[in-house]
Amino acid sequence: MTGLRGIHIFPAICLAAIVLAGCDTHKKVGPDKQSVQPANTLSVQEFAKFTGLTITKSTPMSAELTSNGVRVVVYVDPNGWVGLNGRRVGPIGGVVNYLGILYVPLDTVIQVRQLLAMGSVPVNPLTPIPTNPNGSHNPPPPVGPPYPTNPINPTNPPVRVSGRIVIDPGHGGKDPGTHGAGLTEKSVNLAVALGVAGDLRLHGVDVVITRRDDTFVDLTDRIAVANNWKADAFVCIHTDYSKNGAAVGHSILLPRGDSGRAARLANLISRNLASIGSPSYSIRRDDRNLCVLRNARVTAVLVEMGFLSHPADAARLGDSGFQSKIATAISDGIVQYLQGK
């Protein structure tokens, strides 16, 4: 169910942490180098998430991702490339190291995912990754012919849509947020938020994420990024906890002065979350006067993905497969918002 349902008074502990973290509104912060990645790329971490592969080796110059007989090797080099079981995927020289993180062209990632989905990747292991992480070697060439550039039979290619979105994984570093069922909020938030950011990039959306690891970021800096960048939307990702053990499902908070745009975005996100089995607990105007919503000069929503205090929600939130589903649901809602639906 979606729609404005009034104010709920159950204590949401993670929100209290937001209020306590302070809010200096005089700072001027924009997207910095560390939060913006090369256009039309995914990091190797995002690459792994979208292909279901596990990063088994990582150096400043290369990475290896594997799963069940599949082996992807990513080389950074002027002649670098992405290899999938001995054959090259995508263009030569397309892999870059930017501020210590390896980035792969989006089209290459999509192609790898589609090849894996087809289930017909030939077994043909690559030459092992060179051990010298900073060597000026030429990587060993793939042993088979490259995969054709556009051979794939895309069943559901991502809809292309333009827009600027800031994704804000709540808490981080010294601020863990709430916890329950063996889960810590900041970790759940980050896992889902990285998925949302990656999904949006697959759609061609420009994305800034306010943190990409377990670091503390000032609340004012988070919203300032969105304001100064004039983002189309600022989406905070949080996890809830309630003393009312029966509380279950997702909630979405809107700025008190919302003109209707945040409500539209919230309803789209909520509809997609409901479709994967996460019930709508509430969509409501901010009853806590939260820093990040109070100071938003762009469309802003805060998504509470579910309650760690509820066994069903906690089981879903702790499952990496369901985290991916949540990420896709949220990103689909954002894409639909950008499409004007």
Ligand SMILES: [Zn+2]
């Ligand atoms: Zn929180």
